Amino acid sequence: MLSRRSFGVVAGLLGLAACGVNTGREGAGGGTVRHWYHAYGEDGVQDAVRRYAAAYPGARVEVQWNPGDYDSKVLTALQTSAVPDVFEAQVKVDWVRQKQVVPLDDLLGDTRDDFVRALLDSQTVDGKLYGVPQAIDTQVLYYRPSLLEKAGVTPPKAVDELIDAAKRLTAGGVRGLFAGNDGGVGVLTAPLLWSAGLDFLSDDGKAPGFDDPRAATVFGKLRELNETLLLGAPTDWSDPGAFVDGLAAMQWTGLWNLPKITAAHGDDVGVLPFPRLDADGAESVPVGAYSAMVNARSADVEAAKAYVKWLWVDKSDYQTEFATAFGAHLPARKSLAATALRDGPGKEVVGFVTSGGRIASPARWSARANTALSDAVSRIARQGADPAGELRAALDVARDEIARLDR
Amino acid sequence: MRAIVKRANSRNTLVFWLFVGPFAIGLLLFTYVPITWSAYLSMFDARNTVTPTEFVGLANYIDILTDRAFLDSIGTFTVFAAFIVPTTVVLSLALALLVNQVTWARAFFRSVYFLPFACSYVVASLVWKMSLFPGVDSGIANTVLGWFGADPEAWIGTVEPPLYWVVLVTARLWLQLGFYMLLFIAALQRIPTHLYEAAWIDGASTGWQSFRHITLPGLRGALVAVLTLNLINAYQAFDEFYNILGDARGYPPFARPPLVYLYYTSLGSGGQDLGRGSAGAVVLALVIALATLLSGRVFRRPT
Numbered sequence: 001m002l003s004r005r006s007f008g009v010v011a012g013l014l015g016l017a018a019c020g021v022n023t024g025r026e027g028a029g030g031g032t033v034r035h036w037y038h039a040y041g042e043d044g045v046q047d048a049v050r051r052y053a054a055a056y057p058g059a060r061v062e063v064q065w066n067p068g069d070y071d072s073k074v075l076t077a078l079q080t081s082a083v084p085d086v087f088e089a090q091v092k093v094d095w096v097r098q099k100q101v102v103p104l105d106d107l108l109g110d111t112r113d114d115f116v117r118a119l120l121d122s123q124t125v126d127g128k129l130y131g132v133p134q135a136i137d138t139q140v141l142y143y144r145p146s147l148l149e150k151a152g153v154t155p156p157k158a159v160d161e162l163i164d165a166a167k168r169l170t171a172g173g174v175r176g177l178f179a180g181n182d183g184g185v186g187v188l189t190a191p192l193l194w195s196a197g198l199d200f201l202s203d204d205g206k207a208p209g210f211d212d213p214r215a216a217t218v219f220g221k222l223r224e225l226n227e228t229l230l231l232g233a234p235t236d237w238s239d240p241g242a243f244v245d246g247l248a249a250m251q252w253t254g255l256w257n258l259p260k261i262t263a264a265h266g267d268d269v270g271v272l273p274f275p276r277l278d279a280d281g282a283e284s285v286p287v288g289a290y291s292a293m294v295n296a297r298s299a300d301v302e303a304a305k306a307y308v309k310w311l312w313v314d315k316s317d318y319q320t321e322f323a324t325a326f327g328a329h330l331p332a333r334k335s336l337a338a339t340a341l342r343d344g345p346g347k348e349v350v351g352f353v354t355s356g357g358r359i360a361s362p363a364r365w366s367a368r369a370n371t372a373l374s375d376a377v378s379r380i381a382r383q384g385a386d387p388a389g390e391l392r393a394a395l396d397v398a399r400d401e402i403a404r405l406d407r
Numbered sequence: 408m409r410a411i412v413k414r415a416n417s418r419n420t421l422v423f424w425l426f427v428g429p430f431a432i433g434l435l436l437f438t439y440v441p442i443t444w445s446a447y448l449s450m451f452d453a454r455n456t457v458t459p460t461e462f463v464g465l466a467n468y469i470d471i472l473t474d475r476a477f478l479d480s481i482g483t484f485t486v487f488a489a490f491i492v493p494t495t496v497v498l499s500l501a502l503a504l505l506v507n508q509v510t511w512a513r514a515f516f517r518s519v520y521f522l523p524f525a526c527s528y529v530v531a532s533l534v535w536k537m538s539l540f541p542g543v544d545s546g547i548a549n550t551v552l553g554w555f556g557a558d559p560e561a562w563i564g565t566v567e568p569p570l571y572w573v574v575l576v577t578a579r580l581w582l583q584l585g586f587y588m589l590l591f592i593a594a595l596q597r598i599p600t601h602l603y604e605a606a607w608i609d610g611a612s613t614g615w616q617s618f619r620h621i622t623l624p625g626l627r628g629a630l631v632a633v634l635t636l637n638l639i640n641a642y643q644a645f646d647e648f649y650n651i652l653g654d655a656r657g658y659p660p661f662a663r664p665p666l667v668y669l670y671y672t673s674l675g676s677g678g679q680d681l682g683r684g685s686a687g688a689v690v691l692a693l694v695i696a697l698a699t700l701l702s703g704r705v706f707r708r709p710t
Contacts, residue, residue: 069676070676071676072674072675072676072679075455075674075676075678075679076674076679078455079455079456079457079679080457092455092678094454094455094678095455097454098454098455098456100455173544181542181563181564182564182657182659183564185659186656186657230542231542231561231563231564231565232540232541232542232543232546232561232562232563232564232565233541233542233543234537234541234543236654247543366678367671367675367676367678367680368672368678368680371476371657371671372476374657375476375660378659378660378661379660382566382567382659383566383567383661384567393475
């Protein structure tokens with residue numbers, strides 16, 4: 001009979017042995033393609049992508065839905081793992097340098113011209129395409145026309161008008177504008193740069209694009225705006241909660257929230273692009289897109305590429321459904337865009353994207369450069385630091401990072 | 408006879424390794440290997456890879472030691488430690504003394520103050536962020552302010568004055584006090600009562616004099632332990648800071664703990680720079696070791 005002590009030892013050893021069994025890293029053997037998505041917040045997306053996967057005739061496709069910090073998970077997987085074979089992400093120059101992803105130029109064929117050019121450019125490194133854009137995400141300024149009218153404000157066309165509108169709309173328990181609990185640092189940095197005719201990087205990507213006194217001016221405007229921003233909302237900028245619940249009269253958030261917002265406010269919804277600073281700047285909306293990419297460590301790169309081609313190039317009916325049926329996105333292809341969002345605020349947003357859509361996260365703009373810039377913007381806008389000095393420090397880091405990419 | 412002793416010895420050795428083995432292997436695999444690997448990575452250009460090839464010597468160290476964000480976070484958390492360590496010690500000792508004195512329902516009070524320690528940091532952070540200190544009027548803190556006719560505050564979002572510290576510090580105190588209180592109670596109960604009785608017969612007051620000359624010296628060991636644990640904990644702050652102020656996209660440049668900064672550098676969603684991150688981890692480990700040694704020296708038992 002087992003004594004209690006030896007039973008404990010045996011149980012302990014069994015426990016240890018069990019830890020070593022299921023590593024879940026068998027690679028794409030046996031014709032199975034493993035496909036990762038981040039957890040979309042809109043109802044129905046998960047069912048849809050599982051349905052697409054089941055319909056693929058070329059191989060068995062296993063879809064994994066990844067809640068939480070998906071981007072970090074992808075970064076870690078790409079370093080050592082053969083799984084996933086296919087995943088959605090935005091290409092990073094370092095992935096290309098480390099040969100962690102494979103070029104996908106040969107998948108597009110003559111559909112290349114049908115994809116929105118800026119999207120393809122944003123997924124291109126050293127002339128090669130690494131991701132097939134799945135859908136366009138964009139962000140806009142939502143407002144309630146009735147509230148603006150009551151406050152005697154016209155929809156703002158310039159940054160100063162936006163500051164003035166936010167001030168006048170702040171009354172009672174309602175704040176003028178909500179742009180995230182970090183005071184707009186995360187989501188407004190890019191539109192503010194564009195509003196002054198600047199950008200993260202120069203046109204050729206070889207230098208920072210904000211080495212200009214106007215950068216200090218425009219981030220000083222965010223400081224003014226911060227006096228009337230809603231802070232400490234229960235949900236963040238990417239959720240329509242604050243606007244739907246009437247905590248803020250205007251909110252900067254994703255186009256994807258349009259269905260929930262119109263459900264709450266009916267016809268009393270207006271949309272605007274981010275206004276320009278002055279005549280030298282431009283109205284803009286940021287565009288970004290998760291793109292389908294193939295892991296270079298996949299056990300069967302060709303099978304993975306064939307699946308990506310089938311789903312994101314050939315099956316245009318799925319692409320349209322994916323972009324437009326669950327929350328509002330725009331298809332990544334011009335021929336499909338015509339069928340989506342044909343009226344109301346959605347149609348206006350299509351116009352904003354066409355005339356003022358800008359890439360929000362260029363592949364050559366690194367995480368370190370981005371941290372340096374958003375630290376600077378945060379100190380300027382929220383702590384009242386000297387804009388010129390803060391931006392000089394951010395420029396140094398950005399130059400350093402750009403130089404590193406070409407070493 | 409000798410054979411029997413020998414057999415018993417080898418049996419003991421076997422039992423020793425059966426029990427210690429799994430822990431030793433675990434410690435080796437999950438602590439020493441990563442530490443050594445991290446020190447190795449800190450000498451390489453290791454972006455998005457754990458098997459780097461480009462040796463860069465001390466470049467990562469020079470980089471991180473001239474990095475304003477990293478130095479700021481070390482500085483901020485030295486100040487934070489200087490504040491939170493004494494506060495925690497004083498408050499948890501006061502709680503221990505109070506709970507130790509009640510004669511009625513002592514187990515109940517002890518559990519009540521210890522319970523928060525069993526709460527997950529993440530859950531507590533979310534409660535602090537979303538129901539106690541949200542910026543909306545209906546938040547509990549703002550409701551209380553409203554009773555006194557004050558305007559609602561954004562708390563976590565308010566940088567001037569830095570009200571976010573109120574949120575962070577109260578969350579940490581609530582979570583930690585109970586644990587340190589328990590350490591103090593254990594130490595208090597080891598002080599022999601006859602010492603107090605003798606002192607009272609000799610005319611010492613039951614209050615301050617007894618506390619100063621009997622309780623406090625009797626608690627010396629516990630005090631040093633609590634101070635050291637607390638100090639290390641302060642530099643290793645992560646959970647409630649990350650969950651209250653940060654998200655997957657980023658963290659504001661204020662109240663940013665060194666570990667949070669290193670997390671975004673080496674494991675963040677934008678790009679994983681394991682070389683610089685590892686260099687920072689080594690520097691942080693040295694800072695913690697130094698601070699611990701210094702505090703140990705200050706509180707060393709007089710010989």
